[in-house]
Amino acid sequence: MNQLTIVKVGGKVVEDPQSLEVMLKEFSRIAGYKILVHGGGPSASRLAGQLGIKNQFVEGRRITDSETLKLVIMVYAGLINKNIVARMQALSLDAVGLTGADMNLMLAAKRPVKDIDYGWVGDVKEINAPVLTDLLNQNFVPVIAPLTHDGAGQLFNTNADTIACEIAKVLTYSFNVRLVYCFEKEGVLRDENDEESVIQSINREEFQAYKASGVVKEGMIPKLDNAFDAIAAGVKEVIITRAADINTGKGTFIVQ
Amino acid sequence: MNQLTIVKVGGKVVEDPQSLEVMLKEFSRIAGYKILVHGGGPSASRLAGQLGIKNQFVEGRRITDSETLKLVIMVYAGLINKNIVARMQALSLDAVGLTGADMNLMLAAKRPVKDIDYGWVGDVKEINAPVLTDLLNQNFVPVIAPLTHDGAGQLFNTNADTIACEIAKVLTYSFNVRLVYCFEKEGVLRDENDEESVIQSINREEFQAYKASGVVKEGMIPKLDNAFDAIAAGVKEVIITRAADINTGKGTFIVQ
Numbered sequence: 251m252n253q254l255t256i257v258k259v260g261g262k263v264v265e266d267p268q269s270l271e272v273m274l275k276e277f278s279r280i281a282g283y284k285i286l287v288h289g290g291g292p293s294a295s296r297l298a299g300q301l302g303i304k305n306q307f308v309e310g311r312r313i314t315d316s317e318t319l320k321l322v323i324m325v326y327a328g329l330i331n332k333n334i335v336a337r338m339q340a341l342s343l344d345a346v347g348l349t350g351a352d353m354n355l356m357l358a359a360k361r362p363v364k365d366i367d368y369g370w371v372g373d374v375k376e377i378n379a380p381v382l383t384d385l386l387n388q389n390f391v392p393v394i395a396p397l398t399h400d401g402a403g404q405l406f407n408t409n410a411d412t413i414a415c416e417i418a419k420v421l422t423y424s425f426n427v428r429l430v431y432c433f434e435k436e437g438v439l440r441d442e443n444d445e446e447s448v449i450q451s452i453n454r455e456e457f458q459a460y461k462a463s464g465v466v467k468e469g470m471i472p473k474l475d476n477a478f479d480a481i482a483a484g485v486k487e488v489i490i491t492r493a494a495d496i497n498t499g500k501g502t503f504i505v506q
Numbered sequence: 507m508n509q510l511t512i513v514k515v516g517g518k519v520v521e522d523p524q525s526l527e528v529m530l531k532e533f534s535r536i537a538g539y540k541i542l543v544h545g546g547g548p549s550a551s552r553l554a555g556q557l558g559i560k561n562q563f564v565e566g567r568r569i570t571d572s573e574t575l576k577l578v579i580m581v582y583a584g585l586i587n588k589n590i591v592a593r594m595q596a597l598s599l600d601a602v603g604l605t606g607a608d609m610n611l612m613l614a615a616k617r618p619v620k621d622i623d624y625g626w627v628g629d630v631k632e633i634n635a636p637v638l639t640d641l642l643n644q645n646f647v648p649v650i651a652p653l654t655h656d657g658a659g660q661l662f663n664t665n666a667d668t669i670a671c672e673i674a675k676v677l678t679y680s681f682n683v684r685l686v687y688c689f690e691k692e693g694v695l696r697d698e699n700d701e702e703s704v705i706q707s708i709n710r711e712e713f714q715a716y717k718a719s720g721v722v723k724e725g726m727i728p729k730l731d732n733a734f735d736a737i738a739a740g741v742k743e744v745i746i747t748r749a750a751d752i753n754t755g756k757g758t759f760i761v762q
Contacts, residue, residue, distance in 0.1 A: 297557075300556070301556055301557070320585060323585050323588050323589075324580035324581065325580060326584070327584045327587070327588045327603075328579050328580035328581070328582070328583045328584025328585065328587075329576055329579050329584065331583070331584075332579050332583045332605055332607060332608075332653065332661060333579070333661070335605070335607045335608055336607040336655045336659050337659045339607055339610055339655060339657055339659070340658045340659035344609060344610055345607070345608065345609075346604070346608045346609045347583075347605070347607075347608050348602070349588055349591070349603075351588060351591045351592040351601070351603075352588075352601065352602045352603050353600060353601075353646060354595055354600055384644075388640070390609060399592045399595060401596065402596045403593045403595070404592065405589070
């Protein structure tokens with residue numbers, strides 16, 4: 251099977267022109283097929299502030315009311331996605347920016363309201379693997395914004411880590427998949443203030459222990475949940491690392 | 507040769523949910539291959555106002571400084587484009603939203619500064635006809651936002667009427683192309699206050715006379731320039747009509 255690398259990059263990296271350029275250059279050096287999934291960044295919150303839209307977060311997850319949905323569509327599918335696509339083209343990567351509605355790529359359902367109403371947030375139901383495989387075989391580089399749709403005209407805000415995980419999982423049937431979660435830190439850190447304290451590998455048992463002791467917390471928990479989900483589903487390699495280290499072999503390796 | 511209909515729809519139609527729905531339903535009834543090109547709408551100007559960005563127009567054309575470029579990327583490639591794509595999916599049209607940077611679809615050069623510096627406005631240099639043809643043959647419906655790129659990482663704001671015309675022209679080699687410019691009026695009007703005064707057909711000579719007498723003015727002049735450009739290049743039929751009349755045969759026909 252062919253090699254496929256899926257890189258998920260966080261919003262902070264993507265919105266800093268210099269970090270973005272470093273990341274894209276590393277990304278362009280990856281051999282084989284590749285897909286980039288990007289998150290949203292601080293500019294959604296900044297823009298919300300300027301427009302008088304209240305930023306509401308519960309446990310690090312944004313509450314997406316109608317105005318916020320419009321905002322994230324503008325920032326994720328517009329500003330961030332198209333900027334990455336244009337920069338990739340300059341690096342001779344034939345990028346195509348997509349949301350879940352484009353080519354019916356990612357179907358989702360509105361997250362049910364239990365204790366919290368997340369608003370227009372979608373949970374992924376189905377990834378259109380044939381469409382992605384066709385694009386890759388035509389040498390396009392899909393650049394995927396964290397938006398999904400319900401097939402009935404409604405767009406949803408969807409977690410980018412989860413999208414990267416779900417795409418990786420369905421493509422294990424056609425490719426040897428490597429999944430790289432990259433962001434501004436060197437990996438999962440034992441001490442969040444010490445960039446030298448990277449945990450080199452982590453298995454489920456250790457993950458539970460790190461959670462219990464508070465070493466792993468907040469946004470890192472769902473990220474690691476996705477990482478373990480991917481590795482359990484047959485993704486060959488899952489790494490959490492710094493954007494500049496996509497190709498160096500540094501970072502935290504997820505072990506089943 | 508196969509039949510291809512290219513519809514260009516203006517921003518006012520696209521931003522009114524009801525008009526958009528009527529237009530998309532008509533669009534979905536068109537037989538054969540189809541492409542939608544959309545313009546920007548009043549929400550770019552409204553958003554600019556909210557963000558304290560000055561709207562600057564010269565002869566109906568927007569001056570695109572750096573902040574305005576970000577804004578139109580958000581509104582055109584994000585909000586408007588993805589809303590159309592999601593609505594089309596609900597109508598069982600397998601839409602894919604694209605800017606000129608996606609799949610290297612439309613290369614442009616920054617408009618040279620003569621009397622006026624239009625800023626980040628691009629003039630189309632090359633349309634990637636093979637990519638569009640492949641998408642159509644795979645039964646996708648391209649939904650094209652009025653943004654182009656220079657191949658070196660820079661996006662440009664580009665006139666949507668011109669984009670529709672340029673796409674129509676290059677695709678005459680592979681399809682029988684019909685180009686429909688649709689908007690909120692019934693066609694080119696003899697009297698702008700009388701919707702009954704539609705000019706049923708117009709040739710170049712009549713166009714010159716209408717311009718001289720002031721019947722045709724402002725934004726209608728570049729639109730008709732594009733229309734005559736397309737018909738001269740081998741586009742089989744060019745019509746200017748109301749969004750709801752895409753399939754009725756009403757409107758103004760361009761005659762060579």
